[in-house]
Amino acid sequence: MKALLLDQHETLSASIQDIDTSQLPSGAVTVDVHWSTLNYKDALAITGKGKIIRQFPMIPGIDFAGVVHHSEDPRFHVGQHVLLTGWGVGETHWGGLAEQARVSGDWLTPLPQALTARQAMIIGTAGFTAMLCVMALEQGGVTPESGDIAVTGASGGVGSTAITLLSQLGYSVVAISSKSDNHDYLLSLGAKAVLPASDFNQPSRPLEKQRWAGVIDTVGGKILATLLAQVNYNGTVAACGMASDGQLPTTVMPFILRNVRLQGVASVTASASERPAIWQRLQTLLPDSFYQQTANEITLDQVIEYANKLINNQVTGRTVVKVR
Numbered sequence: 481m482k483a484l485l486l487d488q489h490e491t492l493s494a495s496i497q498d499i500d501t502s503q504l505p506s507g508a509v510t511v512d513v514h515w516s517t518l519n520y521k522d523a524l525a526i527t528g529k530g531k532i533i534r535q536f537p538m539i540p541g542i543d544f545a546g547v548v549h550h551s552e553d554p555r556f557h558v559g560q561h562v563l564l565t566g567w568g569v570g571e572t573h574w575g576g577l578a579e580q581a582r583v584s585g586d587w588l589t590p591l592p593q594a595l596t597a598r599q600a601m602i603i604g605t606a607g608f609t610a611m612l613c614v615m616a617l618e619q620g621g622v623t624p625e626s627g628d629i630a631v632t633g634a635s636g637g638v639g640s641t642a643i644t645l646l647s648q649l650g651y652s653v654v655a656i657s658s659k660s661d662n663h664d665y666l667l668s669l670g671a672k673a674v675l676p677a678s679d680f681n682q683p684s685r686p687l688e689k690q691r692w693a694g695v696i697d698t699v700g701g702k703i704l705a706t707l708l709a710q711v712n713y714n715g716t717v718a719a720c721g722m723a724s725d726g727q728l729p730t731t732v733m734p735f736i737l738r739n740v741r742l743q744g745v746a747s748v749t750a751s752a753s754e755r756p757a758i759w760q761r762l763q764t765l766l767p768d769s770f771y772q773q774t775a776n777e778i779t780l781d782q783v784i785e786y787a788n789k790l791i792n793n794q795v796t797g798r799t800v801v802k803v804r
Contacts, residue, residue: 701725
């Protein structure tokens with residue numbers, strides 16, 4: 481099978497290789513992978529910019545969609561269309577940037593009937609995470625009538641999907657992006673306004689003028705600290721990324737004096753029993769236009785090149801990989 485293999489001796493190497501399927505790791509279900517994705521975490525692993533992978537060799541790719549080739553799990557049958565996001569695949573277990581993957585059946589989700597495998601991967605981990613963030617705002621009591629919602633990292637996969645989902649649900653969305661040339665793209669997804677990330681990337685006061693009913697944040701650091709200081713009383717912030725900084729230079733004041741809720745969102749090990757319902761919401765809410773607007777399609781041979789582009793902030797939306 482053809483695969484992107486990462487190995488490390490003195491330095492990290494990434495190359496497309498032909499690998500015997502007998503080398504696949506243990507797992508009850510073998511899947512013929514048709515589509516995968518290139519996420520920021522994948523790009524960190526492939527370029528060596530982040531310590532994502534600690535055991536080599538490794539096939540990256542935290543998402544994939546395809547058809548069951550062999551199954552020892554009664555829940556899945558040969559020929560069934562399935563998808564996978566998260567569960568450490570592509571980090572601790574060989575992942576989706578290969579023509580086959582062998583995994584635990586516990587990690588697989590049947591492909592929703594209304595989605596193609598390609599559409600499922602345009603959504604991928606990024607879209608799944610975005611849906612969890614929207615649900616965190618809902619659980620925090622934030623409604624469309626509550627006020628504006630800020631979305632950081634708006635041009636990325638999570639941000640783009642979050643804007644679309646929020647807009648479809650009737651929320652007023654303000655996109656925050658470091659890419660000055662993406663205004664039209666973000667407005668087309670449903671944002672009512674686009675603000676530069678530089679406006680929020682300076683040290684802030686512990687409390688600032690109340691501005692946001694809720695926030696979906698993918699970047700962390702000073703931007704998250706500034707937004708926390710601007711959240712309305714009883715507002716909710718869903719934090720799911722740290723593309724800018726893992727540190728959070730803030731105080732307890734927003735939480736104590738304004739009753740602000742900071743909700744962490746982790747999609748990797750989201751409950752297997754809950755995943756089908758989340759995918760059902762995604763397939764229902766996302767319009768057909770979303771898949772055309774946000775998708776960049778590449779081949780497996782282009783993944784290394786695009787990993788470097790993604791790290792250098794040169795990619796907008798979602799990058800879907802046609803594996804076969």
